[in-house]
Amino acid sequence: MLTEQGVPTMWLILTTTCCLICGTLSAGRFFNLEKEANPEVWMNISEIITYNGYPSEEYEVITQDGYILSVNRIPHGRKDARSPGPRPVVYMQHALFADNASWLENFANGSLGFLLADAGYDVWMGNSRGNTWSRRHTTLSVTEEKFWAFSFDEMAKYDLPCVIDFIVKKTGQEKLYFIGHSLGTTIGFVAFSTMPELAQRIKMNFALGPVVSFKYPTGIVTSFFLLPKSVIKGIFGTKGIFLKTGREPSLKLCNNKILWVICSELMSLWAGYNKKNMNTSRMDVYMSHAPTGSSMQNILHIKQLYRSDEFRAYDWGSEAENMRHYNQDLVWSSKRSVKFRVCFWIPEWWKLAKVLYLL
Structure with missing residues (x-):
């Protein structure tokens, strides 16, 4: 009209x-x-941890392909610093466009990272390559397109094994608990199903809002993936996407x-x-620490799987290129060797049934 x-x-x-x-x-x-504004709006992850009265440690872990990842640790809770013996280790992997702050953004009595620390766990959190805190490389610059040539494929193949290996060496504990959220669960499922030696180090995989298929998308936001690849790249470019946080608009x-x-x-x-x-x-805290960025290739990988019957590795565009990168078929092994628990919001029971069928 x-x-x-x-x-x-x-x-x-x-x-x-x-x-x-x-x-x-x-x-x-x-x-x-x-x-x-809440003070955490202006803080980095380590500052949020110490602001709430918890001990904070931060490490840099270099992956096999040269990405420098920031890893945060809360070694114990506020009251049990002198507790004897090693604490059980838990590793937490955030969702798409998130960072480790997502485990800490509520008050201490409502943030999973702090709750686990107070419950006696040695809490570790890893930032995925490309987000605000893991946007460095030993040889590549963030201005190079090659820096952004990754998706959750590489996060599963390089990031997760590297970080878990670092944690095992640092703590002396051979096994740990894994908690993933959304795309973080995807990284875990891919890594554990393709690397049996890594799967053996996981006591239990807790999947929060798991993503093992993009066949049944819900919500308005997922309609974005219906756009042609050329349109998406034309709008957002070919390197990184959403590289700045929402701090200013959130305020x-x-x-x-x-x-x-x-x-x-x-x-x-x-x-x-x-x-x-x-x-x-706490809305300003949530929005000020997101989105934290990822690669366009990661988005295009999700687009390739949108409403697809298969859950497969990133398609490089030709059989020759795929063989050069993988030397095998694109479809991942569905072998599952880790005990897991799935956590869903109750109104999404129908989606849970579909996910459990796929698992």
Whole structure:
């Protein structure tokens, strides 16, 4: 439908909405509409840990293919520093466009990383290659396209084995617990099913919102993968994607007493909506530490698997290139040698049934 001036009504609505948002933001400082930001908005991961009263250690781990990964550790809880004997080790792998802060963004009594530390675990968290804290390489520059030539393939093949090997050597414990969230579970499933020696080091694999198939996508955000490859690359380029965090927009929107609902809706679109499980007072913390970036190849890999019957490695575009990279078929082995537990939000019971069937 068009107005008398021939301007699409949709664009008028969008323009009006933008003007209202800008006007509200501008008026915020005059009408006391801005809330004070949570201090964690400005902190890195180690600072968040120490701010909450926990011991923090940070390490750099270099993968076989030269990526320098940042790994965080909470060796014990706030009250059990002198407890005798080794603590059971747990390693946590974050989701797409996230980092280790995702395990620590609520208050200490509601953040899994802190809860595990207080429960007596030696907590380790790894940042995937390409995110804010693992965006370095021994020989490549982030400006080179070759730096970004990776997907969760490489995260499973190089990152996870390297970090787990480092943890085993550092702690002296041969086995550990693995907790993955979303794409973090994918990395775990691929690594453990293709590397039996790595799987033997895992006591239990806890999969939170597991992704072992993109055949049954849900949510508006997943419609993005319906766009042609050329369009996606034309919009976002061929290297990294979402490389800057949402700190500035989060401060403008999430701390505005009127516009904070926009942050809430964005979070719901991306991660699902559950009012009881969302602490709106921490919205600026959530948004300021995301998105943390990944590679375009990672996104295109997910696109290749979108609504596909197969769960396979990244397709380099030709049989010759695939053989050069893998020397085998693209489909991963489905052999499962690690005990695992799946955790889902209750309203997604139907999705759980499909995932368990695939597993």
